[in-house]
Every structure is written in C-alpha cells, then in structure tokens.
Amino acid sequence: MGAIAYTLQIFFDFAGYSDMAIGLGRMFGFHFLENFKYPYISKSISEFWRRWHISLQTWFKDYIYIPLGGSRVNSKARLVFNIFVVWFLTGVWHGANWTFIVWGLMYFVLLIFEKFFHMDEKMGKFKNLYTMFFVMMGWVLFRSDSLSAALVYIRSMFGFGCKGFMDAYVIQYFKQYILYFIMGILCCFPIFKNINRIFKKNMVYNLLYVVCMCGILYLSIIFIFSNAYNPFIYFNF
Structure with missing residues (x-):
C-alpha cells in the first residue's frame, strides 16, 4: 500500500x-x-x-x-x-x-x-x-x-x-x-482527457466542466490550509 x-x-x-x-x-x-x-x-x-x-x-x-x-x-x-x-x-x-x-x-x-x-x-x-x-x-x-x-x-x-x-x-x-x-x-x-475530447463542443458539458474544475480548485485550497506544510517532492531536485 x-x-x-x-x-x-x-x-x-x-x-x-x-x-x-x-x-x-x-x-x-x-x-x-x-x-x-x-x-x-x-x-x-x-x-x-x-x-x-x-x-x-x-x-x-x-x-x-x-x-x-x-x-x-x-x-x-x-x-x-x-x-x-x-x-x-x-x-x-x-x-x-x-x-x-x-x-x-x-x-x-x-x-x-x-x-x-x-x-x-x-x-x-x-x-x-x-x-x-x-x-x-x-x-x-x-x-x-x-x-x-x-x-x-x-x-x-x-x-x-x-x-x-x-x-x-x-x-x-x-x-x-x-x-x-x-x-x-x-x-x-487518459479517461477524462478522452471524455473531454469527445464532448468538448457540447455547451452543457463545458459548463459542467468549468463547475467541476472550480469545485476541485476549492477543495484543493481547503486541503492546503487544513494540512501541514507539504512542499513539492520535486523541490528536492
């Protein structure tokens, strides 16, 4: 695990x-x-x-x-x-x-x-x-x-x-x-990438896509503030 x-x-x-x-x-x-x-x-x-x-x-x-x-x-x-x-x-x-x-x-x-x-x-x-x-x-x-x-x-x-x-x-x-x-x-x-390519011309899909991205951004910000400082692993290199 x-x-x-x-x-x-x-x-x-x-x-x-x-x-x-x-x-x-x-x-x-x-x-x-x-x-x-x-x-x-x-x-x-x-x-x-x-x-x-x-x-x-x-x-x-x-x-x-x-x-x-x-x-x-x-x-x-x-x-x-x-x-x-x-x-x-x-x-x-x-x-x-x-x-x-x-x-x-x-x-x-x-x-x-x-x-x-x-x-x-x-x-x-x-x-x-x-x-x-x-x-x-x-x-x-x-x-x-x-x-x-x-x-x-x-x-x-x-x-x-x-x-x-x-x-x-x-x-x-x-x-x-x-x-x-x-x-x-x-x-x-590439599941979501393929879905996006298929439905990218659909207005309803595009609206849902924007809403989902904003929701993920919001959740990400919450996790950043709720957790201890955790820098990128890549900073080590």
Whole structure:
C-alpha cells in the first residue's frame, strides 16, 4: 500500500508541478511541451521513459547520449557503455545517494534486456503489469533513505520479516484513503482527457466542466490550509 501510494504521489507531484509551470508560462506567452504523458499506461520500460519526465530524458539524449555516439556505434559493447553512462548520470543527477545510483542502474539493466533480449515482448498480455512492477520497485529505492532500508521494505512487501499479509493499520488506512486511491489510479489513465475530447463542443458539458474544475480548485485550497506544510517532492531536485 505504501509503494502504491508513493507511486501515485510522485507522479501527481512531478506531473502537477510541470502542468503548473506550463499553465503559468502560457499566461506570460511561453509555450512549454507536455512533460508527462500518462507514463503508468506504458507496456515497456522503454515506453515508460518516453512518457516520464520527457524534458529530462530529452536533455540527457541531446547532451550525453548522442555526443557519445548514441546507437550509431560500431559495437554492442559501445552501445551498452553509452546507455550505462546515461543512466548512471541520471541516478547521480537525482542525488548523491547510493539509492539513486542503484535506481538508475536498475533501469539501465532493464533497458538492456529489452533492447537485446526483447524481455517486454515476452510478457505478452502482462506487459503493463511487468512494467509497473519494476517501476514500483524503483520508487521504493527512490524513496528510501538507504539501500538497507529499501531492502527491508521490499522484503516486507513479499512477506519476509513481517507477520501476516496485513494488520489493523492497513485496514484503517485503506478505509480512510480508498477514495484517494481510486481517483488517483483513474487519473493515471487518459479517461477524462478522452471524455473531454469527445464532448468538448457540447455547451452543457463545458459548463459542467468549468463547475467541476472550480469545485476541485476549492477543495484543493481547503486541503492546503487544513494540512501541514507539504512542499513539492520535486523541490528536492
């Protein structure tokens, strides 16, 4: 439950931060590209990184990967080296902690397996589950204070070193936050975007849309004032 909650939190934090920047920039005449394109619907790790933090990956591609030779190299060893450098530096970019470096190298290994062994294609109908499993494991590493803490957490997720599948706290949190989980998961999919595209020319729909957006803004302001100071995760980077 903690891993799922952080998976949702970091997406809405990073994507929300970027959307606010895009909207505020447009008010001043600047047009920034979309930075997160529903990454959790990805069916491979490669697709995930084409949808997640697009501006960062574009920078690493343009200023690190391509100058190293990119994929236009004479040997597979050189290609592996180029990919390794990019993902090692991606980990280092996020922080001077072994958790970030291992997180980056985890994606290096997964991308190599997809590129040379087509691991994602072998998953068949379970491509999305395979992708999200490793993404969530990666977020455990990303969130943990140390590698040992990450290992303990992951062990507990699979039933090692803990008693039972759940306890009273899990049930309590589940009942308290079930609506947040449902809405968070739904908003990871382009459901509302597709509905908006279909009905955007309908006047009644547009009116309801404005009312709903104002209601969400009102609720968001209430939550901000009712909760303790909680800055964007992205401020750490």
